[in-house]
Amino acid sequence: MADGAKPSTEGIDPAEWALRLRLAAAYRAVDYFGWSELTANHISLRVRDQPSEFLINPYGLLYSEITASNLVRIDVSGNVLTPTEYPINPAGFNIHAAIHEARADAHCVLHVHTVAGMAVSCLSEGLLPLTLEGTDFHDRIGYHEFEGPSLAVDERARLAAALGSRNIALILRHHGLVTIGETVDSAFLRMYRLLLACEVQLRVLMTGQPFTRISQGTLEHSAQRHDWFFRIGPGGRQIGHGELDFSAIMRLMAKIDPSYQT
Numbered sequence: 001m002a003d004g005a006k007p008s009t010e011g012i013d014p015a016e017w018a019l020r021l022r023l024a025a026a027y028r029a030v031d032y033f034g035w036s037e038l039t040a041n042h043i044s045l046r047v048r049d050q051p052s053e054f055l056i057n058p059y060g061l062l063y064s065e066i067t068a069s070n071l072v073r074i075d076v077s078g079n080v081l082t083p084t085e086y087p088i089n090p091a092g093f094n095i096h097a098a099i100h101e102a103r104a105d106a107h108c109v110l111h112v113h114t115v116a117g118m119a120v121s122c123l124s125e126g127l128l129p130l131t132l133e134g135t136d137f138h139d140r141i142g143y144h145e146f147e148g149p150s151l152a153v154d155e156r157a158r159l160a161a162a163l164g165s166r167n168i169a170l171i172l173r174h175h176g177l178v179t180i181g182e183t184v185d186s187a188f189l190r191m192y193r194l195l196l197a198c199e200v201q202l203r204v205l206m207t208g209q210p211f212t213r214i215s216q217g218t219l220e221h222s223a224q225r226h227d228w229f230f231r232i233g234p235g236g237r238q239i240g241h242g243e244l245d246f247s248a249i250m251r252l253m254a255k256i257d258p259s260y261q262t
Helices: 014-032 092-101 115-121 155-163 185-205 216-231 243-254
Strands: 042-047 050-056 073-077 108-112 140-142 169-172 176-181
Touching: 014 042, 014 050, 014 108, 014 185, 014 216, 014 243, 042 176, 050 092, 092 155, 092 176, 108 115, 108 185, 115 169, 115 176, 115 185, 140 155, 155 169, 176 185, 185 243
Parallel strands: 140 169
Antiparallel strands: 042 050, 042 108, 050 073, 108 176, 169 176
């Protein structure tokens, strides 16, 4: 790890450290699944005791280099609150700050530029809910028109409006995908399923053959059932959305390379 990439952990309380571990694991998992793009893209996580502050990656590191201790704590005004020799990506900060400010339930914001996601972002119809995974986003996904790199502060209002008060995902036209969640677990699971839906859609369209659509009533029923299903743990007990799957992801990341825990 380069000098300056790892700030001191002194003063980080156990609750924040637990958040850092989960967020660092998410960065490694995004890289593992092939969703990362060099040093671009971001996953941010709100610090629970300070709603206007969140953790994000230092700009210049690959996702495979992200650890719990080198995540940077910033506020929605862009002030860096933990020491680091690395800058914060201004476009990434702008997108994430806009969403954290707009939605109290958006504790985690995950943004990627995958081939499938960018391809669907260019289609006039956007995401077609053709599969189980796609139905998760029925009437729960917004669209933000392309404005170039998201550097202008006034774009925040338009990003927030596109996300709305109910959506769990956002397609940035000609750009990429965003999912939100009350936890890292939730945002990650939603992105996993959104990307599967995008990949299947592209393969269906590539056949050039007619395809069937799911009825409106079934779409809504399926979306509600999936939200419930992913909150059920072993023995039928209630857990956080996506917690079961992401806990498994954390075990996998620890087995592959536990350095994210440092």
